[in-house]
Amino acid sequence: MNAEDALRGVLFDKDGTLFEYHGTWAPILAEAAEVAARGQAALVPEMLEAIGYDTSCHRIRPGSIAGGGDTFGLVDAWLTIAGGWERAALIAEMDGLFVRLAPERSLPVTELPPFFAGLKDRGFVLGIATNDVEASARASLTRFGIDGFVDFSAGYDRGYGQKPGPGMALAFCAATGLAPHQIAVVGDNTHDLEMGRSAGAGLNIGVLTGTSGHDDLAPFADHVIESIVALPALLDGLTR
The missing domain is CATH 3.40.50.1000 (HAD superfamily/HAD-like)
Structure with missing residues (x-):
């Protein structure tokens, strides 16, 4: 060469x-879904499944939004389930949460x-x-x-x-x-x-x-x- x-x-x-990946991001994404659901706890399992988080085993599916996507894709999936957010506001909320939690929990x-x-x-x-x-x-x-x-x-x-x-x-x-x-x-x-x-x-x-x-x-x-x-x-x- x-x-x-x-x-x-x-x-x-x-x-x-x-x-x-799983040990770091599964709990972070679960917390993020709770924040995005704004107290509607019943929506959280559906929100997690929508991004590829298998709630039965707390694993993230390959090729999913949770496995390789970005905040835009995550927010767009969640806005179809949990209302009450402006898209830009939810993106900012999620990115702020990730900045706070990911370095601490990785x-x-x-x-x-x-x-x-x-x-x-x-x-x-x-x-x-x-x-x-x-x-x-x-x-x-x-x-x-x-x-x-x-x-x-x-x-x-x-x-x-x-x-x-x-x-x-x-x-x-x-x-x-x-x-x-x-x-x-x-x-x-x-x-x-x-x-x-x-x-x-x-x-x-x-x-x-x-x-x-x-x-x-x-x-x-x-x-x-x-x-x-x-x-x-x-x-x-x-x-x-």
């Missing part, structure tokens, strides 16, 4: 990739500072692309001590569009001076891998710490690994 073709950047999804899949430091030591430029709100992403990076390792971050509201569109991956490339074929995209959802493919990423890697199984990810991924813990060894093997 010559220098121009070598992988030089890694763009991570956040939830389900750096943080365990469950990292590994010790993130040494993991990111190891990738930096290997010479990689690092980024985060999430369908969460940008302020929540930045607060989570600070909370877990990895903001100093991250060269780029974008949420759904940053202006680059939402996954599965290519905007956040292309913005990472533009911000860091890398060509798309020089980056790897790592995510737990087909939305992440579709973003990478549509942007022309050199490598798309699925992880199994989110809502998707191996069979969900394999058609879109060059590699599927158990978690980001296996990523350094994979990258080392590919770049030798």
Whole structure:
């Protein structure tokens, strides 16, 4: 592999990739539904089912709004069930709740500072692309001590569009001076891998710490690994 073709950047999804998805987001979304229902507790199970939260087992279905969507999709689903909100007001209410709760309650899949430091030591430029709100992403990076390792971050509201569109991956490339074929995209959802493919990423890697199984990810991924813990060894093997 010559220098121009070598992988030089890694763009991570956040939830389900750096943080365990079900344990982090199932309780947050349940609380969010209660807020959006405005005291109409009987509506909450229907609201959760509408976004792909399986209330029978407290798991989030792959490919659902809850599993990979953004606040716009969540709010639009809930407004069909729970009235009494202006769309913009409910978006602001939900994003505010996510900014407050996600950094506090996120469950990292590994010790993130040494993991990111190891990738930096290997010479990689690092980024985060999430369908969460940008302020929540930045607060989570600070909370877990990895903001100093991250060269780029974008949420759904940053202006680059939402996954599965290519905007956040292309913005990472533009911000860091890398060509798309020089980056790897790592995510737990087909939305992440579709973003990478549509942007022309050199490598798309699925992880199994989110809502998707191996069979969900394999058609879109060059590699599927158990978690980001296996990523350094994979990258080392590919770049030798």
